[in-house]
Amino acid sequence: MAVRSMTGFARAEVETDAGSFVWELRAVNGKTLDVRYRLPQGLEHLEGELKRLVSATVTRGNLQANLQWRREPGVARLVVNEEMLARVLAMSGKLVADGHAAPPTADGLLAIKGLIDVAEQTLDETGAQARDRAVVAGFEAALSRLEAVRREEGAALAAILSARLAEIADLAERADKDPARTTEAIRRRLKDQVEALVGASENLDAGRLHQEAALLAAKADIREEIDRLRAHLAAAEALLSAGGVIGRRLDFLSQEFHRESNTICSKSNAATLTAIGLDLKVVVDQFREQVQNIE
Numbered sequence: 001m002a003v004r005s006m007t008g009f010a011r012a013e014v015e016t017d018a019g020s021f022v023w024e025l026r027a028v029n030g031k032t033l034d035v036r037y038r039l040p041q042g043l044e045h046l047e048g049e050l051k052r053l054v055s056a057t058v059t060r061g062n063l064q065a066n067l068q069w070r071r072e073p074g075v076a077r078l079v080v081n082e083e084m085l086a087r088v089l090a091m092s093g094k095l096v097a098d099g100h101a102a103p104p105t106a107d108g109l110l111a112i113k114g115l116i117d118v119a120e121q122t123l124d125e126t127g128a129q130a131r132d133r134a135v136v137a138g139f140e141a142a143l144s145r146l147e148a149v150r151r152e153e154g155a156a157l158a159a160i161l162s163a164r165l166a167e168i169a170d171l172a173e174r175a176d177k178d179p180a181r182t183t184e185a186i187r188r189r190l191k192d193q194v195e196a197l198v199g200a201s202e203n204l205d206a207g208r209l210h211q212e213a214a215l216l217a218a219k220a221d222i223r224e225e226i227d228r229l230r231a232h233l234a235a236a237e238a239l240l241s242a243g244g245v246i247g248r249r250l251d252f253l254s255q256e257f258h259r260e261s262n263t264i265c266s267k268s269n270a271a272t273l274t275a276i277g278l279d280l281k282v283v284v285d286q287f288r289e290q291v292q293n294i295e
Helices: 045-056 084-098 106-110 124-178 183-200 206-219 223-242 247-267 271-291
Strands: 007-018 021-030 033-038 063-072 076-080 118-119
Touching: 007 124, 021 124, 033 045, 045 063, 045 124, 118 183, 118 271, 124 223, 124 247, 124 271, 247 271
Parallel strands: 033 063
Antiparallel strands: 007 021, 021 063, 076 118
């Protein structure tokens, strides 16, 4: 299965005897699936079928589905609200006679809300069913195009994430092989520290200091963090290879990467290892930022 992004845009248009219908789908990131439909009056009954189509394709993200109905000439006609028009003309005539207003214009009358309504020609049952089938077919076409866009962007994101994983793996190897982690380097550094403390005060117990130094050396060991990083790397690479709906699991792994990089920095006993840990945190943040776009 392909890796899919949660973002994308698609458009589809269908022609019917009742006019043309234009679907526009916009998808952005989201923790769960949230779909909002904007349907013209009279087509609300299609929402159930549209939801079924979406749930079979999309699992995460915020999706807006907008439908525009462009009616053909003759499909709809304008109807003037005669009663409202008479009342408006009577009121305006009095205001004009009193000198409080200018005579009404056609533009002004047309701008009054509710004065003119659109009366649709009623479709028979066969015509309405044909219209509905065409609208749903247009939605399916738009949804298919949206998925193609999301797969294309998902492939690009997968390449970026793979590159970040390779950087994390390289930094983990550098941390593992850092000269500051060799037994000889640790022994020499601890020996110097113990000698400095003993020389500074005659009351210090040299034996106890050696024990404390050994304990600190054990606490500073980052072998477990390196091993966990490698395990998380293998899991993330397997998810990218498998594809599908992997966003949440990758997000969990990115949190684990962040935790291990923080621990490496806190355990660091040398400037070189600290620098590697800080670089690791930067790459992990970049990885996690991109993961937020994956379905």
